[in-house]
Amino acid sequence: MAAAADSHGLTFRQDYFGDPAAWAALAALLKATFGIDVSIQDRFGGPDPTSMPFGYFDADGVCAANFSAFSMPMIIDGRLVRTAGFQSGAVRPQWRGKGLYRDLMNRAFGWCDEQGFELGILLTNKPALYEPYGFRILPQHRFVGSPPPVATKPAGRARALSLDNAADIALIRQALHTRTPVSPVFAVAAQAEMFLLNSAFDASIRLSLMEDWEAVVAWTSEGTTFELLDIAGKSIPPLSAILSALDQHPDHVRVCFPPGKLGRQATPEPCPSDISLMIRGDGANPVSGPVMLSPMAEF
Template sequence: MSNPRNEGSFSPFSLSQNVLDDPQAADAYARLLQEVFDFVPRRAPVPDPHWHVLALFEPQGACVAGIEIAKLGLVLDGEERVAMAMRLAGVAPSHRGRGLFRTLMDHALAACAQRAAAAPILLYTEDEALYTRFGFAPLVQHAFVGLALSPTPSAAARPVSRAEAIELIDRHAPSRAPVSLQCAVRGGTDLLRANVEESDPRLAFLDAVDALVIYEREEAEIVIVDIVAAVIPTMATIIGALAPDARRVRTLFPPDRLAWDATPVPDDTGLMIRGEVPPAMRRPFMLPPTTGF
């Protein structure tokens, strides 16, 4: 196996920021992810244009540490903004205790600054202490809970398969409206497609309003995870089509576009931020899990 492009030397390791451009390096990186996380994200047939992998390799070509970064478009209080995102930071168990994680994070932070200077950096983790030393702080997200509105009479929602949902997501991509004007991921089609492919949500299409609703049902409660549409329908329309018998509704995003009153409830999702917290994220908010990273 040829070594990936060497962009820095940390004897005996080399750093590459072009892992996905080299099939052999990408395979070695995938083996690292499988070992550390027991998970390998699905990739497009061509190198992913959004996620950039920084990784450390041994001279023989084995990948011993890696992290992914991406520029993330957001809508915050109705304005388009940019943040950076990090995910899948890990070191092979056989190489821990050598300072490789710090080396990796230092280079990842520098790469984020090059791509979007002064932009906040977001990541999800189950180990907050690991990242506080790099300047990250917890950012509490909130679900939104309220009574189900009297449903607006409408045709019943049509269940769709995962494959149909992907087609609908792609069709709506050019004109998709942000699910919230307070706080939402802008665009995010690739993240949405990947999360729908890798999870098992309920999927329904509301023909009358040309909207795909991603949701869960828990007895008398319906959980609205995300909505894909050019115009976001009201909660009364959604309830009328999906669950006229629902008593309570929970949304996993701010409901400012749903014409529905709800109470924010803290939900510890493990989100952390480095940099200035935008005003829209100082108020109760949540980024839909479907656009999570």
């Protein structure tokens, strides 16, 4: 944990998640700014241990400004790429326009460069904020198609998992820690916390265990459309087996990651969103073809 020179009467702190009061102060900043409660992560084992938060605090311990980096190794075109994600960027209104965020971005990007990360990645509704720091938009595509023929081999029945059940949470964590990347083209190789947090934030997301494949499938179903968000598993079942195990009979299937491992052709279509995926660094130069970061990895 480090404290350093004041700015605007505030104290700079880095790597402060070991201090529960400071973590709670960040959660309060994010609640006030984005209306989300990241403290529910405490139910799942706390924040990502690789997180490196950079923040400014006032004399009462209020977190005035923050920007965090964390490690999120990715598989990109078959190669493991040391990737840093950036998240939790916010400044309380009374401290905006004073250069605090510029200072925190410089510190966070500088730290990541020192650590040897090849690629930086973030999601934002303000891309112009990050362009001066070398970030560029990577357009996202989801992959749509008709369902495959019904599986000929019995796929076994999937079991619904619940985040209200400690044993299920442990099972999901285990699956995330031993997962094979869901795509060789563009996928998270290791990162558990966002998958759990995103599941907790969105009640429409369903998690199901396909025991035979040791795979946790994250999905939604709306009308006649089945949406496959992610698969955390030791192996990736084909789409036909997934639909059979989940007893789903959709007219349309939408896959939120490059679907090469699913044994089914799909057509990429631009993903409508106010949020841009941005990358910085050389690590993603080999990205060829359409990609999407699974919504379960969103941060």
